Amino acid sequence: MAELRGALIGCGFFAVNQMHAWRDIEGASIVAVCDRDPERLCIVGDQFGIAKRYADAAELFASERLDFVDIATTAPSHRPLVEMAARYRVPVICQKPFAPTLADAKAMVKACSDAGVPLMVHENFRWQSPIQAVRAVLDSGKIGTPFFGRVSFRSAYDVFSGQPYLAKGKRFIIEDLGIHSLDIARFLLGDVSTITTRTVRINPDIAGEDVATMLMDHKNGATSVVDCSYATKLAVEPFPETLIEIDGSDGTIRLAQGYRLTVTGKSGTKIIDVSPPLLPWASRPWHNIQESVVAIQQHWVDCLAKGTEPATSGADNLQTFALVEAAYLGAQSHEPVHLDALLK
Numbered sequence: 001m002a003e004l005r006g007a008l009i010g011c012g013f014f015a016v017n018q019m020h021a022w023r024d025i026e027g028a029s030i031v032a033v034c035d036r037d038p039e040r041l042c043i044v045g046d047q048f049g050i051a052k053r054y055a056d057a058a059e060l061f062a063s064e065r066l067d068f069v070d071i072a073t074t075a076p077s078h079r080p081l082v083e084m085a086a087r088y089r090v091p092v093i094c095q096k097p098f099a100p101t102l103a104d105a106k107a108m109v110k111a112c113s114d115a116g117v118p119l120m121v122h123e124n125f126r127w128q129s130p131i132q133a134v135r136a137v138l139d140s141g142k143i144g145t146p147f148f149g150r151v152s153f154r155s156a157y158d159v160f161s162g163q164p165y166l167a168k169g170k171r172f173i174i175e176d177l178g179i180h181s182l183d184i185a186r187f188l189l190g191d192v193s194t195i196t197t198r199t200v201r202i203n204p205d206i207a208g209e210d211v212a213t214m215l216m217d218h219k220n221g222a223t224s225v226v227d228c229s230y231a232t233k234l235a236v237e238p239f240p241e242t243l244i245e246i247d248g249s250d251g252t253i254r255l256a257q258g259y260r261l262t263v264t265g266k267s268g269t270k271i272i273d274v275s276p277p278l279l280p281w282a283s284r285p286w287h288n289i290q291e292s293v294v295a296i297q298q299h300w301v302d303c304l305a306k307g308t309e310p311a312t313s314g315a316d317n318l319q320t321f322a323l324v325e326a327a328y329l330g331a332q333s334h335e336p337v338h339l340d341a342l343l344k
């Protein structure tokens with residue numbers, strides 16, 4: 001099969017990981033890059049040897065024959081760019097958070113569906129190999145039927161130096177990081193009917209909440225707690241590890257700091273090291289996330305080749321995005337929020 005021709009829109013902080021990953025992936029390559037900031041366009045174009053550069057996405061779509069576009073801008077530009085891709089009938093990957101609001105996200109899914117254009121959200125955390133290892137244990141049946149889960153991300157890592165915009169938004173940790181944890185909870189325990197949320201801001205220098213605790217009822221009867229914090233100073237900084245606990249009818253799973261996976265089942269306990277590989281271009285502590293970028297982009301190429309729907313398609317991500325919206329509503333009202341009403 002001929003190699004797929006892709007373009008990247010948004011050459012910022014995280015896009016560099018996506019560009020490295022595209023170089024590792026067979027069956028696709030990036031033929032053009034786009035950014036409205038000439039400096040970022042030049043840095044990424046030079047670093048990855050991409051000669052075709054555009055300051056304006058409309059010009060990119062009008063000039064290039066593309067098999068897909070990878071949108072790595074921040075959320076405010078996602079809807080116009082995804083809708084532009086749909087108009088040009090170009091399959092599209094969009095970074096998380098999918099959109100500023102659930103109404104925007106629904107409109108984006110509809111635009112792509114009406115145009116018959118595949119749409120995947122770059123929701124990469126579930127593609128981290130330690131998280132995939134937890135899913136594999138669940139699928140093996142070793143712990144029986146899960147009835148409780150905890151997805152936890154607690155850190156004091158300075159994310160603001162690399163991503164200064166995170167300090168300015170009224171919404172912070174749920175929208176930026178909690179969104180990944182909520183998606184992992186869905187990935188492991190299924191869709192959610194109700195969510196109850198509490199939030200706090202500890203860091204006085206930021207506009208949004210930096211601590212969130214969410215209690216969820218899953219449709220299959222399981223209960224989970226999703227907790228995240230950027231105000232938690234620990235002896236050994238765990239960033240960016242997601243820690244997981246799952247209790248099942250026959251045993252337990254614990255994914256602990258240091259990528260230590262402990263599985264207890266009817267036949268005893270096994271401890272496995274599920275450390276992610278350090279890719280040649282990756283750097284600690286981001287290597288866990290960087291590896292997941294390769295995995296999700298490879299998944300996209302495989303899905304396009306087979307004509308199948310990506311695991312984190314736009315339609316799938318509406319469920320995760322609705323949890324974000326519901327969490328903010330519930331944090332304000334202190335009431336549980338029902339997901340079905342939001343998703344109607």
Ligand SMILES: NC(=O)c1ccc[n+]([C@@H]2O[C@H](COP(=O)([O-])OP(=O)(O)OC[C@H]3O[C@@H](n4cnc5c(N)ncnc54)[C@H](O)[C@@H]3O)[C@@H](O)[C@H]2O)c1
Nearest residue numbers: 010011012013014035036037040073074075077095096097
């Ligand atoms: N999945 C992950 O693990 C992960 C990690 C970090 C960031 N992100 C997400 O990636 C996205 C980008 O984050 P970032 O930190 O790289 O942001 P950034 O601000 O560093 O980069 C965004 C770039 O997009 C460009 N841009 C914005 N609107 C544009 C438009 N309409 N046309 C062309 N260029 C445009 C900006 O000039 C900028 O260079 C965010 O949505 C963020 O949440 C995801």
